[in-house]
Amino acid sequence: MAELSLEMLGITKAFPGVVALDNVSFTCHVGEVHALVGENGAGKSTLMKILAGVYQPDRGEILLRGRSIRLENPAAAQRLGIGIIYQEFNLLPWLTVAENILLGDLPRTRWGLVNWSRTYEEAQRALDRLGVCLDLKARVIDLSVAQQQLVEIAKVLSLHTDLSVIIMDEPSAVLAGHELEQLFAVIRTLKAQGVTVVYISHRLDEVFEIADRVTVLRDGHSVGTGCVADMDKPTLISMMVGRSLDETFPARTGDVGEPFLEVRNLSCTQLGLRDISFTLHRGEILGLAGLVGAGRSELAMSLFGVARIDGGQVTLDGKPLPLGKPKATIDMGLALVPEKRKEQGLVLSQSVRNNTSLVILDRLRRLVLIDDRRERELVEQQVRDLDIKTPNLEREVGYLSGGNQQKVVLAKWLSSAPKLIIMDEPTRGIDVGAKAEIYQLMRALADKGTSIIMISSELPEVIGMSDRILVMSRGRLAGELDRMEATEERILTLAVGETLVAACDTDDGQPVGGEVN
């Protein structure tokens, strides 16, 4: 019988108007990777924030190695050796790796100045414990996201002399391909040192790969805990959603139409895009696969007009697409649902209504004023169609959940009735139920003749949704696959192609040009 590390027993936590956790129990062993899964709003974050000392439970007990503990604030959790890696990193971009790792407690000389030699020594020790190699004097802003994540983990290690539990909240959301492997290697290293890793993720494949056991939360209740080895994906999904969910992707009903978008020899040195040519048909869903940094988002940005290009021609429905001007592009019927919805998709301080109508303000105008009634009807229609859960239209979108925020971004672009939608990671960080809804929606749009370019790092999604798949590698198109012939192996082979060497280089901690995003 494995030794118990962390026990959370009968935890209940209510917020005004909602019981976030109802008598939830969660138990981990020493040296175990324990996955915590559940849809958005299931209570994962609340449970972890209680563990991090951010929230206080209304009822329940927490034990660490058999001893009852109280976590009245984050400092208390820190003292007890409980660390947390949030989705948003807490790093100071202009400081060095070493400074960031030891930020809370820089070693000092007896004169009260920073003791640099000890700083580097201790930072190095933290990195060694993770089994990774980074340049201690590099500024964090120059690192790739994956490397920044390693700094964040090293920081947690150095903060807790005796780290017993580390919580990782969606650590893979920012990673892809080879980077994920490195994270898993780090997790295994920590595990070997007897650290309990709580791994929160939406991606079930990862859970099956890295976790020993998994606990499922649903609507603030714990549905169950089990060994990963005894489970399969459908079981887990049905535990999460409380119903068995048809995981198959909605099939196309008709044929694709005539060519719609023609891209010829598109290049952009600044974004690292080289000589890209392809055709997109009416009503077609074109998947764009590749590793992070392969240039997929950059291609989307240059088509949409956010970035300037150096050469090449793009025509939409036979007419040249004005590049470099988002407004003109939008007027021609393009929409870009961005990867980072908070930074690029939504004005968080504005209401659902104002965000949804932002793209079509000019179309809603009657003489000089916005037609209030038409705007309201249109937004209400979108809220209904997409099933956006919001108390009213005037709610600031910053207060909505991630899935609902993503739906508002979709609503905003759908309201402009686009002829071509580029969706960059449309289901990232979204729960299983909302994902299925978005797939249905994409297929319905395509069936109505809308062309879609979908960028995704989740291969099953790319293969399941796309009519045709383009694979990018280092700023070039590495190949094209038909829906029928696409397999994960084929896509990966094309995607990795020449970057295989570069991927190995990053393991030595040397940032590789063009790979850093």
Added chain:
Amino acid sequence: MTTTSVTPQPVGKSAFKHFLADNALILVLYGALLVALAALSIYSPTFRSSANLWTLARQTVIPGIIGIAQTIIILSGGIDLSVASLVTLISLLCAGLMDGKPERLLPVVLLMLLIGLVVGLANGLIVTRGRVPPFIATLGMSLILQGAAYAYATVPKGGVAPGMADVLYYGSVGPVPLPVIYLVVIFALSVLLMYRTPFGRAVYAVGGDAEVARRSGIQVGRIRILVYCLGSFLVALAALIATARMGIGDPLAGNGMELDSITAVVIGGTSLFGGRGNLFGTLAGVIILMLINNVMVILGVSVFYQQLIKGAVVLLVVAIYKQRA
């Protein structure tokens, strides 16, 4: 495509509650203002005299118009530190060039409004094309305008044409002072502009998140430039009213107006980071600052204490806002 369909919660009590919740800050602000007015009226016969109240309203006009300008600029994610120098420059130039001659009234007034537009355009271009942060851009502009004003005159100069004083400041319709009518009209138009036109929505979007705005097809640079033009135009209008009030060009005409206007905006609950806030709050802020002045004058308190109390009010109000959030 969905299994359940949830409509946004409809009308009735809950919608009213949401309205209260969404506008709590403004409602509290106006509530406090009403209480203060009532209390002052009960305790001070001087205060409640209609002459004093109309004077108060008249005095609100200039800071009110500048407050509107500052609010729109701050909502767009900018700030304007050049308003005070612009008021001083226009005061001196207007009275100096007009020099009491009626035939020069119209051309000089138009020239002053044009100067306002040009200064706004310059601010906007420096911020957008020059990529200078608004704080620094308008700080530099403030020094330039101040320098220009003092190069022109360092002592009171010239005089306004007969009639200008009445039309812009001292005249009234019945008991209502003309400038108060101007303020109400400008305020109403600004409210329509900010909440009911694509331009206004774009200003909020640009201030809330410029990158998102750009990706939504909003021409961010153009909006910013227009905002500074509109702002400086309004400030020029306020400066003309201020000149009419003084009757001469006053080298101290604008003194302190940049900070007073920002103070009013802050009391009104508008975020200095842009994208959040509204004109109603600013109006309350302006009136609150006016009330403090007025009461202090009635009580015969020194001007230094006025500043002290204003400062305390700002800190108190902002601290209260932060607690709520």
